[in-house]
Amino acid sequence: MAIRKKTVCGLWMGLACGPVLAGGMAGMQGMQMGPMPSHLPPQGQPLTWKAVAPLIRDSQTLGVATDGTAGAGTVTFAGRKANIVMIAVQPGFPDQTFEIHGRVDPEIVVHAGAAIRLTLVNMDYGPGMIHGVVIAKLSPPFPEMVSVPPGARLVELPLEMPRTSKSLKRSGYHVERATFMAPMTPGTYAYFCQMPGHAHGGMAGRFVVVR
Numbered sequence: 001m002a003i004r005k006k007t008v009c010g011l012w013m014g015l016a017c018g019p020v021l022a023g024g025m026a027g028m029q030g031m032q033m034g035p036m037p038s039h040l041p042p043q044g045q046p047l048t049w050k051a052v053a054p055l056i057r058d059s060q061t062l063g064v065a066t067d068g069t070a071g072a073g074t075v076t077f078a079g080r081k082a083n084i085v086m087i088a089v090q091p092g093f094p095d096q097t098f099e100i101h102g103r104v105d106p107e108i109v110v111h112a113g114a115a116i117r118l119t120l121v122n123m124d125y126g127p128g129m130i131h132g133v134v135i136a137k138l139s140p141p142f143p144e145m146v147s148v149p150p151g152a153r154l155v156e157l158p159l160e161m162p163r164t165s166k167s168l169k170r171s172g173y174h175v176e177r178a179t180f181m182a183p184m185t186p187g188t189y190a191y192f193c194q195m196p197g198h199a200h201g202g203m204a205g206r207f208v209v210v211r
């Protein structure tokens with residue numbers, strides 16, 4: 001794990017659950033939070049490997065992944081409902097990245113007006129390896145501190161603590177999820193981690209809404 005990341009996260013450890021990092025909670029107002037499945041504990045409590053394993057499998061199977069000529073490929077969610085499961089730093093993948101279908105920071109494609117359930121599993125390990133995700137009408141390059149203009153945010157999953165142990169199967173994992181509607185107007189948005197420095201360091205990708 002990169003020293004730079006540890007430094008950044010360590011500095012901001014005290015803001016782990018702070019809502020202000022990506023521009024405040026204004027975008028959360030009116031957002032519907034999806035209920036957690038009944039077999040999972042309440043949000044904020046780490047999940048066992050047994051509980052989180054189906055989510056990791058969903059991340060690798062839901063949607064259709066394609067490889068482009070450049071970049072990390074695309075994962076397309078067809079239809080009017082999309083169940084998107086993102087992993088923050090899946091073991092074996094680079095630091096400060098999101099994984100879906102085993103692709104690093106892929107472009108995500110959804111349909112205009114689709115009902116989306118977005119889930120983030122933090123699989124990173126180590127002091128301060130805290131991650132969240134915001135989807136907003138922004139485009140790179142991202143500064144160290146990303147500011148989201150009012151009205152630009154589609155959804156925000158709060159920052160989640162790292163996994164609790166080096167041992168994958170003995171560890172506890174934090175999971176957050178939310179439901180939201182994709183915009184009715186096609187366009188290109190961005191998803192990114194709101195931890196200071198992470199989007200700047202590459203923890204970001206394109207979120208494309210198509211008709």
Ligand SMILES: [Cu+2]
Pocket residue numbers: 096130131132193194195198203
């Ligand atoms: Cu992050």
